[in-house]
Amino acid sequence: MAKTHLTIVETVQMLLHVCHGMQASKDLLSEADRAIGDGDHGVGMARGFEVAQQRLESQPATTLEELFKTVGMALLTSVGGAAGAVFGTLFRGGARGLAGREHFDAAALASWLNDGLKAVQERGKAQVGDKTMVDALQPAAARAQELVSLPLEEALPQVAEAARQGVERTKDMVATVGKAKTLGERALGHPDPGALSTYLILQYMAEYVAGRSDTATPP
Amino acid sequence: MAKTHLTIVETVQMLLHVCHGMQASKDLLSEADRAIGDGDHGVGMARGFEVAQQRLESQPATTLEELFKTVGMALLTSVGGAAGAVFGTLFRGGARGLAGREHFDAAALASWLNDGLKAVQERGKAQVGDKTMVDALQPAAARAQELVSLPLEEALPQVAEAARQGVERTKDMVATVGKAKTLGERALGHPDPGALSTYLILQYMAEYVAGRSDTATPP
Amino acid sequence: MKAKKIINDPRNVVTELLEGLVWAYHGRVRKLEGVNALVKTELPPGKVGLLIGGGSGHEPLFHGFIGENMADGAACGNIFAAPTPDVILAATRALDQGKGVLYLYGNYAGDNMNFDIAAEMAAEEGIATRTVRIWDDVASAPPERVDERRGIAGDLFVIKVAGAAAATLDSLDEVYRVTAKARDRVRSMGVAVSAGSLPETGEPTFTLGPDEIEIGMGLHGEAGVSREKLLPADALVDKMMQRILADLPFRRGDEVCLLINDLGATTMMELLIVNRRVRQILEREGIAVHDTIIGSFCTSQEMAGFSISLMQLDEELKRYYDMPARSFGYTRA
Amino acid sequence: MKAKKIINDPRNVVTELLEGLVWAYHGRVRKLEGVNALVKTELPPGKVGLLIGGGSGHEPLFHGFIGENMADGAACGNIFAAPTPDVILAATRALDQGKGVLYLYGNYAGDNMNFDIAAEMAAEEGIATRTVRIWDDVASAPPERVDERRGIAGDLFVIKVAGAAAATLDSLDEVYRVTAKARDRVRSMGVAVSAGSLPETGEPTFTLGPDEIEIGMGLHGEAGVSREKLLPADALVDKMMQRILADLPFRRGDEVCLLINDLGATTMMELLIVNRRVRQILEREGIAVHDTIIGSFCTSQEMAGFSISLMQLDEELKRYYDMPARSFGYTRA
Ligand SMILES: Nc1ncnc2c1ncn2[C@@H]1O[C@H](COP(=O)(O)OP(=O)(O)O)[C@@H](O)[C@H]1O
Ligand SMILES: Nc1ncnc2c1ncn2[C@@H]1O[C@H](COP(=O)(O)OP(=O)(O)O)[C@@H](O)[C@H]1O
Ligand SMILES: [Mg+2]
Ligand SMILES: [Mg+2]
Ligand SMILES: [Mg+2]
Ligand SMILES: [Mg+2]
Secondary structure, eight states: OOOOEEOHHHHHHHHHHHHHHHHHTHHHHHHHHHHHSOSOHHHHHHHHHHHHHHHHHHSOOOOHHHHHHHHHHHHHHHTOHHHHHHHHHHHHHHHGGGTTOOSEEHHHHHHHHHHHHHHHHHHHOOOTTSSSTHHHHHHHHHHHHHTTTSOHHHHHHHHHHHHHHHHHHHTTOOOOSSTTGGGGGGGTTSOOHHHHHHHHHHHHHHHHHTTOTTOOOOO | OOOOEEOHHHHHHHHHHHHHHHHHTHHHHHHHHHHHSOSOHHHHHHHHHHHHHHHHHHSOOOOHHHHHHHHHHHHHHHTOHHHHHHHHHHHHHHHGGGTTOOSEEHHHHHHHHHHHHHHHHHHHOOOTTSSSTHHHHHHHHHHHHHTTTSOHHHHHHHHHHHHHHHHHHHTTOOOOSSTTGGGGGGGTTSOOHHHHHHHHHHHHHHHHHTTOTTOOOOO | OOOOOOOSSGGGHHHHHHHHHHHHTTTSEEEOTTSSEEEESSOOTTOOEEEEEEEESSTTTTGGGBEETSBSEEEEEEETSOOOHHHHHHHHHHHOSSSOEEEEEEOOHHHHHHHHHHHHHHHHTTOOEEEEEEOOBTTSSOGGGGGGOOOOTTHHHHHHHHHHHHHHOOOHHHHHHHHHHHHHTEEEEEEEEEOOBOTTTOOBSSOOOTTEEEETOOTTSOOOSEEEEOOOHHHHHHHHHHHHHHHTTOOTTOEEEEEEEEOBSOOHHHHHHHHHHHHHHHHHHTOEEEEEEEEOSSOBTBBEEEEEEEEEOOHHHHHHHHSOEEESSOEEO | OOOOOOOSSGGGHHHHHHHHHHHHTTTSEEEOTTSSEEEESSOOTTOOEEEEEEEESSTTTTGGGBEETSBSEEEEEEETSOOOHHHHHHHHHHHOSSSOEEEEEEOOHHHHHHHHHHHHHHHHTTOOEEEEEEOOBTTSSOGGGGGGOOOOTTHHHHHHHHHHHHHHOSOHHHHHHHHHHHHHTEEEEEEEEEOOBOTTTOOBSSOOOTTEEEETOOTTSOOOSEEEEOOOHHHHHHHHHHHHHHHTTOOTTOEEEEEEEEOBSOOHHHHHHHHHHHHHHHHHHTOEEEEEEEEOSSOBTBBEEEEEEEEEOOHHHHHHHHSOEEESSOEEO
């Protein structure tokens, strides 16, 4: 039977799995940023999720809200660049609605993504179509909202898939925000690195919940 | 019958042939300097002999002494670097003994080379074996001294050949003077660029006297 | 081919370069404990703080411009990455003396977001901040969207004026006004000839063909206005100057400061040949040059290429520009 | 692959760069008619002249170091070629005010011969000259043959002191004495990471493997002491400092000035990481650093690599070193 939710301790494990996965995705993400940005996205994300991992491992798990805030603060204070602000905000801003929740289930997932999306857009003003991580985050958040009553194990792969399709769509976009902005037509054909990170985070979450946490390797 | 000497006008022609030849030898000489020096020898010599050519063409030929001084001043004031001082000195210093001579014959050749050698060594202090142009100039001057009574057309190829052998010997030398100085063993196998220039100058003279002045191409 | 760099562990480059920089400041600048921020050892009491900052890897920009009549401190990010809000906040606290702190940095999404987060945190602690974003690169957006443009080497002019203003004026709003005016009067344009590389990956940040250049390319390899075959210097400068002059626009009778900035690996020989053409053009256009700066001030690792920046002066800007200044990377006697 | 350079006709690079440089001097320096020599527009009356010079292509060395308390003029050769005697003589005439002229340049066969010829010509005209050849490169000959060593970036220190001395002292012999003392107390060593190229041929002046460096290599690609695999910065600096310190030798209690010079394409990031290690070593050895200069002062076109120079101070040298100075390529406030 599909897993309906994670306990706090399991959520820590899931986030650690994401940390491992994102560190293993360093080259993939830098490569993507090299094509349309300055090539440092993987370096920054790997550094941030390494710090997040250290904090998760050294601080006793308490509440869901605190866990996500811990990851958010780690990213915000160690990634730097646009990604640090954006992904830090995703985890910090998305943590608010997790207050009081005991389990990480599909509703918590939807709450995190939707609050996170709102916070990211307030901070960075990017809209869908601007070729940023918002193009993966927005469809993922919307899909999560539709699936709030499913078991987490069933919802997560679909939410990750929605993000993946968002990444695909960024290939057809001309960037209007961030360092790829002036690339114009030349950005066509290349996915947005931050969108790719958004998908990967969700994909690593799905992997853990499906019990495939030994496979934290980039796709 | 072999040509015994050149008139003043023919000497101008011979020097112009040298100017053409040295300009055509630019890459060959730069290549040699690239191996053991800073790669500019051909550039400098080509520039210098271009200026010498202009001066020879624009100034009416008067005396042998003045002709060689004209070339010497052109080299001294337009080549720069070590070669400008050394080859300028060869032509200027070597011009002294030409005073009063009416023809450029084997004796004049010997006088030019020997006085030139002396001036070059006073200026630069290089000895045979230091891997400089002196290693081509000294044997050429010595050979010319032995051949003072031959017709110029017979003496010149032998003098040029003595210089060529001097160039060959520089391949086995470790430089102790100039920019190749610290190359040590690594200079082995490479000829000295200035020695090569010395040989070429004599070779182009020989070419002209032998009536092969249409072939001012580097060997 | 991976770039050859004289470094130790590539992950430590920023820590180590800041250590080397603090040594080079000979006691005039210190590093804050635990964060990559440098601040003046002795702050003139009661002055408005001037905090600059941005990604590292562009040395001597930004952290090399701390000093007398220059910035009071710099928040330093990792290579090509904006500094994080905690670093900016720590520097803000160190600089605030009750008069508030002006944030001055290049207009990039990452810098904007991180400095804004820090500004909100500072406000919560009762520290007033104002922000001037530098957007001098005419190649990066049309004039009607000037606030979408990138900040490039023109940073130096704005920092120079801001440093003098912050040393003279007593209110954050006044320092802001002068700094924003300087920013509004600077225009720049760059050209890339070959790429720099990230120390951590050893990979170039972009690729150009053996005879290609990119006019208008940004400091991190962001696209410019056109990719072209290598041009003679004069023809290239003509193209660049045409765009720069038309943009503000600069007019006959104007007086300007001129900066020709090496992006990292361009020879001074080339910069001087560029200067010759720039001055021929300005002479023809009737624009007077008050001062010229030529060298490496805003680099992108070993990128080859350069930029031309002009700042249009008025009496006030000229006064601040002419004040002597001393920092690691820029000194005016 | 031919180097990509932003130039016009490669045969005109020196003429054009000097034109650009004169513009950048804003009227303080002029070019002599018909020869590649630059001299100060206004010479303080009756002073001993200080003439520096050498091949071009090493900008801002030499012609960028003319100014207040710096050189009075520079004789400029073609790229990597010593200036010719006529150029040196013209500059000598322009600088002589009856007190004579000090010639100060790097110790290379070409420079030595051309300056000597000019000195003989000047003597024939009744102009007194004296000569100091700079030979700071410890990699280029053993200590007992110091006069066979090459002049590299340490030139800057000697020019700085000589400029101050020539502005202060009234006799050529005294200026000579102070300058020679400065020269005798400077030691340098360089490392090459990749080659620069000659503008006229587009060819690099030497070749190094993709992971090779050459310790002690000269400014024109002259061989150094060893060719090695790329080392971590600290290990490399350790090797270089060992040779430099042992050579003079520098001793516990000494006070020095420190210059870390970029040969052209090395990043400031690397230079700062090098500075960190140099200071760790000097701290350990008990050698105090009075001042630090880091940047591009003596370059070899786009060569990547750097050199470390130390000048040992005494009270007299320190006084001259500390005098303010202003030139295109070096300013001390
Ligand atoms: N205003 C923004 N809103 C949302 N995401 C953004 C914004 N600006 C940039 N990003 C995201 O940040 C990513 C780049 O991150 P990164 O390369 O780490 O930072 P930088 O651009 O500073 O080098 C982009 O791919 C994009 O997804
Ligand atoms: N002291 C000297 N005496 C004689 N010839 C010398 C001396 N020094 C250098 N040379 C000659 O000069 C040549 C180099 O000339 P060139 O490359 O044009 O000048 P530079 O060494 O200044 O670059 C050497 O190959 C050598 O033959
Ligand atoms: Mg990036
Ligand atoms: Mg040479
Ligand atoms: Mg970045
Ligand atoms: Mg040379």
